[in-house]
Amino acid sequence: MNRTPAGSIRPAQIGETVTVSGWVQRRRDHGGIAFVDIRDASGLVQVVADPEAHEEVADLKMEYCISVTGVVRARPEGTENPDLPTGEIEIGADDLVVLSPADTLPFMIDDRVDIDERARLRHRYLDLRRPRMGANLRARSRATAAIRRTLDAQGFLEVETPTLINSTPEGARDMLVPSRLREGEFYALPQSPQLFKQLLMVAGVERYFQIARCYRDEDFRADRQLEFTQLDLEGSFWGRDDVLDAIEGVLVAVARELRDVDIPRPFPRLTWQESMDRFGTDKPDLRIGAEIVDLSGLFVESGFGVFKTALSGGGTIRGIDVGPVEWSRARADAFTERAKELGAKGLVWMVVEEDGSLRSPVAKFLDEGEISGIKKAFAAGPGDVILIAADRWKLAVEVLGTLRNDLLRPTGHDELSFLWVIDFPLFEEEEDGSITFSHHPFTAPASLDEMRDNPKTALSRAYDAVLNGVELGSGSVRIHDPAVQRQVFEILGIDAETAERRFGWFLEALRYGAPPHAGFAFGIDRLVMVLQRETSIREVIPFPKTQSGVDPMTGAPTWVDDAQLDELGIALNETALARRDGDEEPGQPTDD
Numbered sequence: 065m066n067r068t069p070a071g072s073i074r075p076a077q078i079g080e081t082v083t084v085s086g087w088v089q090r091r092r093d094h095g096g097i098a099f100v101d102i103r104d105a106s107g108l109v110q111v112v113a114d115p116e117a118h119e120e121v122a123d124l125k126m127e128y129c130i131s132v133t134g135v136v137r138a139r140p141e142g143t144e145n146p147d148l149p150t151g152e153i154e155i156g157a158d159d160l161v162v163l164s165p166a167d168t169l170p171f172m173i174d175d176r177v178d179i180d181e182r183a184r185l186r187h188r189y190l191d192l193r194r195p196r197m198g199a200n201l202r203a204r205s206r207a208t209a210a211i212r213r214t215l216d217a218q219g220f221l222e223v224e225t226p227t228l229i230n231s232t233p234e235g236a237r238d239m240l241v242p243s244r245l246r247e248g249e250f251y252a253l254p255q256s257p258q259l260f261k262q263l264l265m266v267a268g269v270e271r272y273f274q275i276a277r278c279y280r281d282e283d284f285r286a287d288r289q290l291e292f293t294q295l296d297l298e299g300s301f302w303g304r305d306d307v308l309d310a311i312e313g314v315l316v317a318v319a320r321e322l323r324d325v326d327i328p329r330p331f332p333r334l335t336w337q338e339s340m341d342r343f344g345t346d347k348p349d350l351r352i353g354a355e356i357v358d359l360s361g362l363f364v365e366s367g368f369g370v371f372k373t374a375l376s377g378g379g380t381i382r383g384i385d386v387g388p389v390e391w392s393r394a395r396a397d398a399f400t401e402r403a404k405e406l407g408a409k410g411l412v413w414m415v416v417e418e419d420g421s422l423r424s425p426v427a428k429f430l431d432e433g434e435i436s437g438i439k440k441a442f443a444a445g446p447g448d449v450i451l452i453a454a455d456r457w458k459l460a461v462e463v464l465g466t467l468r469n470d471l472l473r474p475t476g477h478d479e480l481s482f483l484w485v486i487d488f489p490l491f492e493e494e495e496d497g498s499i500t501f502s503h504h505p506f507t508a509p510a511s512l513d514e515m516r517d518n519p520k521t522a523l524s525r526a527y528d529a530v531l532n533g534v535e536l537g538s539g540s541v542r543i544h545d546p547a548v549q550r551q552v553f554e555i556l557g558i559d560a561e562t563a564e565r566r567f568g569w570f571l572e573a574l575r576y577g578a579p580p581h582a583g584f585a586f587g588i589d590r591l592v593m594v595l596q597r598e599t600s601i602r603e604v605i606p607f608p609k610t611q612s613g614v615d616p617m618t619g620a621p622t623w624v625d626d627a628q629l630d631e632l633g634i635a636l637n638e639t640a641l642a643r644r645d646g647d648e649e650p651g652q653p654t655d656d
């Protein structure tokens with residue numbers, strides 16, 4: 065079809081005959097003529113048609129797919145639309161063909177209308193016709209193109225790794241796929257290409273990347289999807305700074321592509337310890353100014369029981385000045401409740417009064433020196449609200465960090481604040497006291513001695529990238545010595561036999577001259593989400609699932625025939641059978 069993009073037509077084309085094809089966005093009848101806005105991927109153009117000359121016009125409804133041939137002409141004076149790139153012209157229809165009619169729509173194709181998300185997902189192909197969603201799709205494509213351009217120019221090799229594999233632990237549950245040819249056995253879908261990219265380093269690839277689909281069977285917390293896309297990258301003979309440099313190059317290129325900004329490099333770096341101390345989180349939003357301050361020194365001799373107990377129990381006293389926010393009794397109670405939900409014993413709050421005194425339920429327990437010490441620590445002025453947590457270090461800073469995010473909005477909210485958090489702990493302690501990896505088990509320790517002597521406090525060579533308080537991704541220098549890898553497994557409670565059974569193939573590869581290597585992966589969904597000013601990754605994933613893992617359009621996941629299960633050597637247990645034979649119709653969305 066010889067067609068002109070609707071949104072591209074300009075006054076320079078006045079007098080030309082063009083054909084535009086697209087969807088009827090709107091139609092108005094005015095003084096015996098019809099004005100039809102046609103939308104295609106490039107934008108909108110106004111067509112003017114005489115219903116007497118074109119009888120199809122009478123039937124045109126919203127979202128009919130049509131094609132119009134006509135002459136471009138200037139809009140009559142006073143009817144131009146300065147908000148539209150094609151607002152100075154219109155097309156006088158000579159020929160109008162309905163290519164495909166449309167049923168009555170489940171919702172309007174209009175960015176200004178608020179539509180229930182389930183309805184949007186149920187008819188995602190219509191939702192994607194909305195300009196905002198179309199822009200998101202295009203942004204995503206431009207982002208991946210910029211990633212490829214940047215890495216290709218640096219000699220990276222794009223390599224696809226398999227998706228039917230053995231487990232790659234990244235801290236989530238595996239999604240399993242049954243094997244028909246080997247009944248009873250399962251493939252795992254990759255939580256990431258981690259081990260394959262490390263094998264590519266052993267294979268001599270040296271610079272690898274992949275735009276990789278990853279699968280993590282997590283309970284749907286916050287804004288997560290069962291499948292998501294990462295830029296996965298790895299380099300040989302690399303240390304941390306080589307990775308940070310390569311990833312910064314990619315992030316800056318994508319920001320330039322989607323936001324037309326030049327992000328200064330290098331990005332700021334914070335150690336994990338510093339990030340936690342100052343912001344109470346490992347993904348701080350630096351656009352929010354208020355920082356956590358250590359007040360313990362002020363209260364060593366304090367007569368205030370809560371502070372005394374915290375300090376004598378090895379805890380700490382930390383505070384934050386959130387500035388002159390509105391602070392009613394109800395709000396104070398709500399935030400105290402919130403602090404408790406987060407695990408704190410309580411929350412001490414104080415408001416600096418006009419005369420410099422402190423209004424606080426605990427003011428009477430504090431002496432002059434303590435009060436002036438607190439005000440001095442924050443250079444606090446009248447109206448400032450100060451929040452104090454007295455607890456174990458991690459809990460105290462995390463509670464204040466969360467309240468900081470709850471209470472304060474970033475200044476310069478449209479700016480892009482990238483940063484690195486480096487020197488993460490190697491392990492984390494679970495509630496039952498056992499040790500688990502904090503990044504993944506293939507991350508190199510900062511020091512072998514530290515790891516052996518003090519695994520709970522040992523640092524790793526892992527790092528995260530953060531943008532505006534959103535964790536974009538993580539990476540690390542890897543272990544390339546099989547003996548060290550075995551030791552890490554051991555500390556993680558994976559005994560030699562299990563390690564051999566699960567990862568023997570990988571440990572063997574490390575024995576054939578594995579080069580030192582390091583890498584990273586960041587979520588493309590999250591990056592595009594922030595750059596597109598969206599607040600959910602579902603807005604930048606073409607066909608996402610709901611929070612409960614269901615696709616309301618296709619009905620996935622669905623029941624399958626018994627015969628199909630039989631072939632796989634699988635039988636449903638009683639619970640599943642009861643669900644299947646109960647109310648829920650096979651193939652129907654079972655989402656809440």
Ligand code: ASP
Pocket residue numbers: 234255256257258297504537538539540583584585
């Ligand atoms: N595989 C890691 C992840 O998915 C990233 C990396 O360490 O390169 O988070």
